[in-house]
Amino acid sequence: MTSSVLNIQDLVVEPMAGGRPVVDGISISVERGEVLALIGASGSGKTTLALAALGHLRPGLRVQNGSVTLDGTEMLRAAPRMLRSLRGRAIAYIAQSAAAAFNPRMRLDAQITEVSRVHRSRSHKEAIQTAHRLYGRLDLPNPDLVGSRFPHQVSGGQLQRFMIAMGLQESPLLLVCDEPTSALDVTTQVEVLRALKQGIADNNTAALFVSHDLAVVSQIATKIAVLRSGRMIEFGTARDILESPKDAYTKELVAASKHMTISPTSRGGSVAPAPGPEKAPLLAVQKVVAGFGKVTDGSPSVTTLNDISLNLRKGEIVAVIGESGSGKSTLARVIAGLHPAARGEIYMDGKRLAGSVENRTVSERRRIQLVFQSADTALNQKHSVGRILGRVLKFFHGTSGSARETRVAELLKMVQLPPEYANRLPSQLSGGEKQRVNLARALAAEPEVLICDEITSALDTIVAESIIRLVESLSKELGLGIIFISHDLATVSALAQEVTVLRHGRIVESGSTQAVLSAPQNPYTQLLVSSVPQARPGWLEEAVATRNRLRHALEADRSSQALASDGVGNALAITTGP
Helix, strand or coil: CCCCCEEEEEEEEEECCCCCCCEEEEEEEECCCCEEEEECCCCCCHHHHHHHHCCCCCCCEEEEEEEEEECCEECCCCCHHHHHHHECCCEEEECCCHHHHCCCCCCHHHHHCHHHHHHCCCCHHHHHHHHHHHHHHCCCCCCCCHHHCCHHHCCHHHHHHHHHHHHHCCCCCEEEEECCCCCCCHHHHHHHHHHHHHHHHHHCCEEEEEECCHHHHCCCCCEEEEEECCEEEEEEEHHHHHHCCCCHHHHHHHHHHHHCCCCCCCCCCCCCCCCCCCCCCCEEEEEEEEEEEEEECCEEEEEEEEEEEEEECCCCEEEEECCCCCCHHHHHHHHHCCCCCCEEEEEECCEECCCCHHHCCHHHHHHEEEECCCHHHHCCCCCCHHHHHHHHHHHHHCCCHHHHHHHHHHHHHHCCCCHHHHHCCHHHCCHHHHHHHHHHHHHHCCCCEEEEECCCCCCCHHHHHHHHHHHHHHHHHHCCEEEEEECCHHHHHHHCCEEEEEECCEEEEEEEHHHHHHCCCCHHHHHHHHCCCCCCCCHHHHHHHHHHHHHHHHHHCCCCCCCCCCCHHHHHHHHHCC
């Protein structure tokens, strides 16, 4: 019988100021070669539990009971010197955002091998050789050369693989992975998951994998612990949890994961119905070219949108999909007037709109509202919800006094929040609640066009599904035309009637959602569709095989440029070079 690499017993972590425990009596253990996934919604305690394995607690928390033992060392009572000797060598951490974790001024080789220098475990030459071997095993291009680049010179998916290499550099006993793929596009996510799974297997490393996405977890985990409100409500093998969940919350997670799929052959798969009869467009985007830098003869120095056209009708949801760098958010800002186009026109009800929001009338600004991706940064943290919504009502409608309070309550009800939330600060709300307030603020203007820019990307599966249903009901009840921007095809398939696929700033495919996602014609769209995670074992290997089959078609595609860029270019760069 093998001894556990990590053993957590009866752990209780609570706020110093008092209140409900963040982690409440959890016991788990992890063996070598085993991947234990901690899954649950925001606030379930999964990240706190994972950080405890590193001997770390966030400020304001304390251990009330229990122990955390790593290979015989009690981590929560270890001296700082002991923790420093273990971190990076016996236990390593892979963060959610590689872009935020790397030093932009240091070359990648220097950062990957830093742990070897700190622990003086091997010579510089040996450390570099180890790093380069890891690059090759993680399918990074030109393993002996790519580490000489700076972080900004590689794609997001490649940078995430460098972080995996950093974690594996000293062959740790335990790898703690905190949402390592949640910020990635679907095709990049496939590559990073495959690389991470291979790295763990090759090093016979134990791993804790924190996630809110059961479909992702099912591809890498051997066991799953389901957390809710600080408690572990279910534990079992990945297959048992996926196929025979016992707790009602786990069943809800599994159902939500199976619903959020676009495969016509999978159970619970759904594709939004095709659009109704042709109507005059509410919003028309015609041959828009946009980018950055000096504009010469209608062309910017750097072009991010090239000849983009789309129509949006009243009560219709049109999705714009594509990976990071495809131009989705630039298109949203162009339509909203926040980023003037170099060329092309935008019409609202047949009337041409000025390119800059500053040159649009108050009425034109009101009619088009943009819901930003991150409610955390979009909402003023020092203002109450009532004040946030009230400012919009005052600006666009001149509403004040008791009429404003009444309208705020109506708006909160519209997004399924109780009226007393008007007195709360954003910090007192969950991620899903903040996103509902974000929506309510846009609705306060009484727009006719709503642009939703990646509004579910940071939310757990159940909360994301509730936001999708809310957007869908708002479209029907208010007759809003909605442009839904996302890299999540599963969300798009359940919501939109029409879809436009962008790649490197160009439209590669467009049409009814049912036609485009059920029978994609362009190899790029086929790759996107095949990369949507499914909550069943073995899907990852199938997705990698499908990507390899599509690779040659994509290489032959004349629009395939800048192969080292994030997204599909990055996925192909592992075989074709930087």
